[in-house]
Amino acid sequence: MLRSVLDNLRGNLVLSTSLVLLITYVVYTFIDYAARRRKMPPGPRGVPWIGNRHQVPSIKPWRKFAQWNREYGPVTSLFLGRTPVIVLGTAQAAWDLLEKRSDIYSSRPRFIMAGEILSDNMRGLMMPAGENWRKFRRVYHNGFHSRKADTYRDIQSLESKLLMFQLLHDPQNFEKHIQRYAASVVVSVVYGKRIDSVDEWIVKENMDAMSYMTSLNIPGKYIVETWPWLLNLPKSLQWFRRMPEIRRQRDIKLLTHLLGDVKTRVEAGTCPPCLAADALENREKMGISELQVAYTVSSPFGAGIETTAGTTLVFILAMLHHPEEMRKAQAEIDKVIGQDRMPEWNDVDSLPYVRAVINEAMRWRPVAALGGSPHASTSDDEYNGMFIPKGTTVFANLDGIMRDPGTFPNPDAFVPGRWLPGHPLASSHPRLQLDTFDLPFGFGRRICPGQHLAGNSVFINVTRMLWAYNFEPVDNDNLPDTWAFTNGSNSWPQSFPAKITVRSQLVQDTVEREWEAAKEALGRWQ
Numbered sequence: 075m076l077r078s079v080l081d082n083l084r085g086n087l088v089l090s091t092s093l094v095l096l097i098t099y100v101v102y103t104f105i106d107y108a109a110r111r112r113k114m115p116p117g118p119r120g121v122p123w124i125g126n127r128h129q130v131p132s133i134k135p136w137r138k139f140a141q142w143n144r145e146y147g148p149v150t151s152l153f154l155g156r157t158p159v160i161v162l163g164t165a166q167a168a169w170d171l172l173e174k175r176s177d178i179y180s181s182r183p184r185f186i187m188a189g190e191i192l193s194d195n196m197r198g199l200m201m202p203a204g205e206n207w208r209k210f211r212r213v214y215h216n217g218f219h220s221r222k223a224d225t226y227r228d229i230q231s232l233e234s235k236l237l238m239f240q241l242l243h244d245p246q247n248f249e250k251h252i253q254r255y256a257a258s259v260v261v262s263v264v265y266g267k268r269i270d271s272v273d274e275w276i277v278k279e280n281m282d283a284m285s286y287m288t289s290l291n292i293p294g295k296y297i298v299e300t301w302p303w304l305l306n307l308p309k310s311l312q313w314f315r316r317m318p319e320i321r322r323q324r325d326i327k328l329l330t331h332l333l334g335d336v337k338t339r340v341e342a343g344t345c346p347p348c349l350a351a352d353a354l355e356n357r358e359k360m361g362i363s364e365l366q367v368a369y370t371v372s373s374p375f376g377a378g379i380e381t382t383a384g385t386t387l388v389f390i391l392a393m394l395h396h397p398e399e400m401r402k403a404q405a406e407i408d409k410v411i412g413q414d415r416m417p418e419w420n421d422v423d424s425l426p427y428v429r430a431v432i433n434e435a436m437r438w439r440p441v442a443a444l445g446g447s448p449h450a451s452t453s454d455d456e457y458n459g460m461f462i463p464k465g466t467t468v469f470a471n472l473d474g475i476m477r478d479p480g481t482f483p484n485p486d487a488f489v490p491g492r493w494l495p496g497h498p499l500a501s502s503h504p505r506l507q508l509d510t511f512d513l514p515f516g517f518g519r520r521i522c523p524g525q526h527l528a529g530n531s532v533f534i535n536v537t538r539m540l541w542a543y544n545f546e547p548v549d550n551d552n553l554p555d556t557w558a559f560t561n562g563s564n565s566w567p568q569s570f571p572a573k574i575t576v577r578s579q580l581v582q583d584t585v586e587r588e589w590e591a592a593k594e595a596l597g598r599w600q
């Protein structure tokens with residue numbers, strides 16, 4: 075009898091102690107959450123443990139972010155689980171934090187599945203700031219800094235001549251031709267070998283690897299991203315590792331094969347100058363392994379193809395909606411160039427209106443809508459009286475930044491004139507001039523290392539397209555939706571129809587002639 079009373083009491087004691095501990099933990103979590111939240115920049119109310127995760131749409135989150143910035147100010151905070159997040163909604167806030175304080179805002183958040191398990195921390199785009207990432211940037215700086223990027227103008231021009239020829243003979247498949255251009259330039263400048271179709275295995279395999287990688291980066295999909303302590307379990311119990319580890323072996327095989335091919339051609343003296351050959355040559359000096367080189371040079375598959383092609387498609391979409399702007403740009407080209415020769419690189423200074431059209435297309439619908447991958451802070455910080463804790467994930471929400479009326483008055487309108495001095499919407503900010511606009515390429519030490527190469531591609535193609543073709547809607551009463559963009563962190567126009575017609579017989583003859591002359595030169599890159 076006594077024994078059962080004692081057992082009962084003991085049982086109750088354990089139960090009530092557990093209950094007290096649980097309640098204390100819950101109360102503490104609420105108080106801790108409220109305290110952390112109070113010090114941080116304003117933002118939407120969330121709930122402990124999940125934060126605002128349930129309020130962030132998995133599709134096109136940048137639109138919700140922009141709405142929060144309008145409501146709460148240029149620096150808005152939220153929580154994804156227990157991770158603090160800030161969203162920057164103006165160019166000034168992004169410059170202030172990501173550039174002026176780049177020493178503490180240049181890291182990346184942890185990407186456990188995609189960055190650590192799948193890629194063994196080899197993929198630069200996801201690398202935290204540190205020695206390995208600095209080496210990654212050095213490879214890109216050496217390969218694509220402004221003057222070096224200009225050495226790739228030859229191949230870009232040749233590929234662009236092919237694009238003009240394809241638009242002449244198969245205009246309805248313009249999207250495919252533009253993607254082919256972007257893919258071939260990337261493969262050429264990285265591996266010294268061009269491609270004829272986006273269906274070639276080198277593109278397909280790499281794009282497949284990229285899409286598997288992005289499929290791992292969906293917030294909430296993998297529990298280990300929220301509970302990293304699961305990584306302390308014995309490896310055999312970490313069920314989530316199995317597939318990414320298999321895929322890692324496949325990636326390594328692909329990337330080392332591509333690098334091996336470059337090595338063979340370098341040794342045979344048949345490889346044109348390219349990023350992989352440069353990196354191999356400087357590998358020992360930089361202290362990186364061949365595997366690191368193989369991963370490092372593969373980044374443009376994820377970073378440089380869809381972005382370049384998407385920007386060109388945005389330009390065409392804008393032309394369908396703004397024929398008056400197309401005609402102004404064409405008038406400038408006709409005056410400077412005429413129709414019996416193609417625009418060339420050295421025409422750039424004489425074509426301010428064309429460049430204004432390009433800037434405006436990149437502002438109007440930035441393809442890196444969320445600013446590329448988010449940054450992460452590596453120290454506690456304070457900005458305008460607001461506390462930003464170490465480890466905060468930082469989104470520079472380009473879609474919102476480009477539509478901030480304080481920076482770009484009448485932001486929803488497509489107005490190339492705003493990039494020209496004297497226009498009523500022109501900005502006086504030195505960073506927002508015709509030649510200085512680099513917001514589409516991100517910020518600070520993480521700024522896009524391919525920006526000069528990409529800028530050259532967009533310039534030569536847009537200028538030649540305006541010179542050669544008229545872009546019109548197929549159905550004037552039913553124009554393509556200017557908001558119908560793909561999902562995913564890079565976002566470009568969903569397929570749309572366009573009527574592309576050559577502007578004159580003289581232009582047609584020039585396109586044919588230039589392509590004939592280009593064919594032989596392209597052979598060197600085959």
Ligand code: HEM
Nearest residue numbers: 199374377378381382442445446515516517520522524528
């Ligand atoms: C119009 C075309 C392009 C746009 C709009 C674009 C935009 C961006 C943006 C916004 C970022 C993130 C910057 C940040 O974190 O603040 C980025 C990163 C990057 N881009 Fe581009 N990009 C383009 C083309 C290219 C090309 C052609 C290449 C290479 C050939 C390239 C290579 C990279 C790499 C390697 C990174 C990662 C840098 C790092 O994490 O340190 N991009 N790009």
